[in-house]
Amino acid sequence: MANYKRPGIFVDETLNPIVVNDTPTGEFVAAFVGEHDYGPALPTLVRSWAEFTSLYGGLGDGSHLLPFSIHQYFSNGGGSCYVVRAVSADAKQAEVVLKDRQTGDGVTPRDVLRLQAKAPGTYGNGIAVTVTDAGTGPGRFNLSLRIGGDTATAMTERFNDVTCDPTDTRNVVAMVNSPTTGSKVIAATYLGAAPWKAIYTPSVTVDQALAGGINGVAAPDLTAATTRLEETNACLTINLPGISDAATLNPIIDWAERYGYACLVIDAPALPDGTPTEVAVAKYKELSPLSNTGTTPAPLRASSYAAVYGPWVLTADAAVAAVGATRLLPPGGAVLGQFAKFDVTYGPHRTPAGQEAVLRSVYSTAYRFTDSQLDDLNQAGINIIRRVPSAGFAIMGGRTMKAGYPDRYISVRRFLIYVRKLLVESTSFAVFQPNTPDLWASLAAIVTQRLTELTQAGQLKGNSPQTAFRVVCDESNNSEQTVSNGEVHIDVGIALVRPAEFIGIHIGQFEGGGTATESL
Incomplete structure (x- = not known):
């Protein structure tokens, strides 16, 4: 704060960072929720695979589906997406407490600044802190963080020329905790005495690691993790990679309806190797309230805010360097990539399906269904990925879990969400x-x-x-x-636009007054 000594008018100038609006009003953003052993737990906007790698450690040890689905998303034309890492209730956050510069005359340095990982887990133990003198005045220092090792790909955050002085415009706590330009991985808390003095400054340290982070053993609450996406206030297309359990998904579908700006892309269930195709059809249909009216197992809710896609797809294994290595993955990541591509190219009124919705880097699918099986699955509202001649493996379905209404089509539901958001924000001034x-x-x-x-x-x-x-x-x-x-x-x-789901070609033969017809 300035020290005013004479009468007059005094002007201070403070510029706030420019905040970029990543998504125009009403446009959809993909979102992924799942387990991973690295990265923030809050909804975090990621703009590229490289940024995901820096924040979440890439594919990790290969045991979780979340990073693979996000890799498929970006490979299929996806843009920005939100990521929510679901963590165990008994997980703990790593932290480090920095000491101040009180030395001499028997004075023991005291705690001055706590840096704590924003998300629980052992990943926080890999965050290293370095403090150096800024050289710009008493009590000013540089704070840098290195996350994920000392290689060139490790992410580094820097906060230069900062201070613990709460009255200074470059207060370290305010800068680190800023929701727009602050740290993505840690939060800061000042522990020193008041009023502030220059000695209440962290001592110089190099690569001091955070400690105490544990992953926990309890199953993460996927519902709680997903509903945190409401904080974004965005239109969302959400996928929980590999999750097809109705008990887990139905509360999330309920939330999506209440929120009004989200719909779910659900992966068909994974089945053991060698499962017959007819058994796969039966398992898929168990998800649908249109074909399963029982309670054991219970189907998904009859809602236009949810759509099921299957089967799983065989893709190049991004975790293995060997040429030709493949991995069977849930289709949701690639499907959301196609959603994003169609939104940019056409708009949310177009159904992301057909020959233009060919999944990239997909070599095969877990199952290939007969025409009669495809009939049953489509009537049950299950959207099948299948090979289209001269095109590749494409999405060949666009239905939701709701029948008998215009919003049985995913394009109609998403367009209604888009219009709702657009009109709400356009009229909010009133x-x-x-x-x-x-x-x-x-x-x-x-x-x-x-x-x-x-x-x-x-x-x-x-x-x-x-x-x-x-x-x-x-x-x-x-x-x-x-x-x-x-x-x-x-x-x-x-007046809503509906997709042309069925194309009928009628061939007729006319010979001297006789007609023969065949419908295709």
Whole structure:
């Protein structure tokens, strides 16, 4: 804080870092939730495989599916994605306590700064701290962190010219704990006395490791880990790699419906080697409430916020250097990559399926089903990945776990989520505005403009706004009573685009008045 001694006006200038909005309003972001032995436990936005490797240690020891699914996601055209590492309830965080610079006259250095890993687990024991003098004044120092070893690929975070002085604009605790530009792996706590003095500065140290982190043995709570994604306030397409258990997934589907901005891509169950195809079909259908009306085992909830994809896919093994090594993986990572690609190329109204949805680096699938089996699986709402001649292994399904409504298609559900988010954020300015016809007209104009843009982009059915949507926000749906209640009502109707799921070709022969026909 400045020391003012004469009358006058004094100006301090402080610039905050620029925060980049990674996703425009309403656009979907992929999210992965699962176990891993390394990395943050909070929802963390990752923009590339290289960034995931630096934050989460890459593929790890190969025992967890999460990193493999994320690798498949980026390999199939995926962009940014959120990662939530699910940890055990009995896991503990690693930490280190740095001593201050009180020396001489029998004074013992005291605790001044605690650095604690943000997530539990032994990975925190691999974080090393270095403190050096900044050379810019008393009590100022440089703090650097090295995560994951001393190789060139290890991630390093640096906070230069910082201080423990709470009144300084470069206070180390504020900078390390900043939600936008702070550390991604540790949190800082000041332990020194007040008022601050220059001696309350961490002593110089080189590569002092955090300690005490353990992974724990309890099963992680995947529901709690997934629901943390609500903090992002984003439209999400979520995958829990390899998880197909209805008891685990149904509470997450319930949450997705309440949240309103998330849908789940569920992996079909993994089955032992040698399982007959007809048994695989039966196991897949057990997931579907359309074909399984029992309780043992219970099916997934009948919800358009969930879609099942299978079978597992045979891909190049990214964990093995040997040429030709393969690994059987759940399809969710590759599927979400195709979702992201279709969103960028077309928009969420397009079903990510067909010959354009060919999965990259997929050599085969765990099962190849007959036409009659494919009929049964599609009727059960199971989306099958199968070989398409002259194309490759492609997604050939676009259904949710809900039948009999337009949102039985995943594209319809995701588009409704997109429109909901777009309109909510476009009209949020109106809260606490004077509730008058002027406000109604303004809201109607804004919603009309947004829907007109969607119409022009071909995302609504109809060639003009008159045929694609309707918007009503006037005295017909805003009465004196609703105004007295503090309410404004906007009625919106949209013409949804549905996918062409079946193509029928009818061949006829005409010879002298006789006709023979065949439907394909």
